[in-house]
Amino acid sequence: MQKLAIILPCYNEQEILPKTIKTIDKLLNKLINAKQISPSSRICFVNDGSKDKSLKIITDICSENKHFCCINLSRNFGHQGAILAGMNEISADIYVTIDADLQDNPDCICEMLNKINEGCDIVYGVRDSRDTDSWFKRTTAVCYYRLLKFLGVNIVYNHADFRMMTKRAVETLKQFPERNLFLRAIIPLVGFKSAQVYYDRTKRQAGESKYPLPKMIALAWNGISNFSIVPLRLVTFSGFLICFMSFIFLCYVIYNWSAKGTIVGWASLVTIITIFSGVQMISLGIIGEYLAKVFIEVKKRPLYIVESKINIDN
Ligand code: UDP
Ligand code: MG
Secondary structure, rough: OOOEEEEEOOOOOOOOOHHHHHHHHHHHHHHHHHHOOOOEEEEEEEEEEOOOOHHHHHHHHHHHHHEEEEEEEEOOOOOOHHHHHHHHHHOOOEEOOOOOOOOOOOOOOHHHHHHHHHOEEEEEEEEEEOOOHHHHHHHHHHHHHHHHHHHHOOOOOEEEEEEEEEEHHHHHHHHOOOOOHHHHHHHHHHHEEEEEEOOOOOOOOOOOOOHHHHHHHHHHHHHOOOOHHHHHHHHHHHHHHHHHHHOOOOOOEEEHHHHHOOOOOOHHHHHHHHHHHHHHHHHHHHHHHHHHHHHHHHHHHOOOOOEEEEOOOO
C-alpha cells in the first residue's frame, strides 16, 4: 500500500483550521480503512509564517493525532514556496497539495487516487465553473488563461494548485531549480501520463483570501515572464514596426518640406515624441523585468527555510 502525503499550505488560517483538520482527518481515515492507502499516510500542514494562532492549532493536533505533521517555515515565503517545502521535506509515495481553506473539494482525492492507480503520474484538479468568483476575478482569469495560451505557455485551464503527483513526478520536479516559482506552468513540463478531475470550487467558508490583488498580479506576471519570451519578441517587433512607420513619416516630412516649405506642425511633433518615448520606456521596462528575473535566479536564494518540524518521520 502506498503512503499518501496530503500537503496543506497555511498562512493565517486560524478561523478555518479546526474544520479543515476534521474534514481531512475523516477523509484520511476513510481511505486507510478502505485499504486504499497505507496507515503511515500523513496530513502535512506547512505553516507559512502565520502570525495568528494557526501554528498553535497545528501543533496541538500533531501532539494528539500522529497522522498529522507540520513543517514550520521561518517566515512567510508565499503559497508556491510552501507547497514546494511540503513536497521536498516529507517522503511519501503519492503527494496531494490542497489549500487549507477547503475551497477545493477534498473528496476529489479519492478520484485522483484512482487515476494514479490507473497509471497516471500527475492528476490535476480542475474547477468546473467559476460561479463562486467575483465578476472581476472570473473575467481576469479567463483573459489571463487566453493570454498565456497566446504566449505559448502550456497550463491546464482552470487548474490552480490542487493536484496529486507520484513520487517519480515530484522527484522530476526537483530537477527544475527555478527561483521564480509558478508551479502550475512548471508541472506540465515534467511530462508523464496525466489526467484531470473536475470539481466545483466553493466559496471560502471562514477567514479572508491571502491573495490580495498585488500578490495575484505578481503571480500572474511570473506565469508569463518565467515561461514565455514572446513579450521580448513583441518589443523587437514593435521596434521594427515603429522604424517602418517613421520611415513613411519621414517621406511625408521631406515631401512637405520640398513642396510646401517647412511648416512642420508643433502638435504632430509633440505627439510623436510622446508616443515614441512611451513605447521606448515600456520596451526598456519589459527588458528590465527579464533582467530582474535573471538577477533573482543567479542569486539562488532558498525558496523556503524550515524552522522546525513536527511528526516528520522520514
Ligand atoms: N497561503 C500561503 N502563503 C501565503 C498565502 C497563502 O501558504 O503567503 C495559503 C493559504 O493559507 C491557503 C492557500 O495558500 O491555504 C491559498 O490561499 P487563499 O485561499 O488565500 O487564495 P485564494 O483561494 O483566495 O486564491
Ligand atoms: Mg482560497
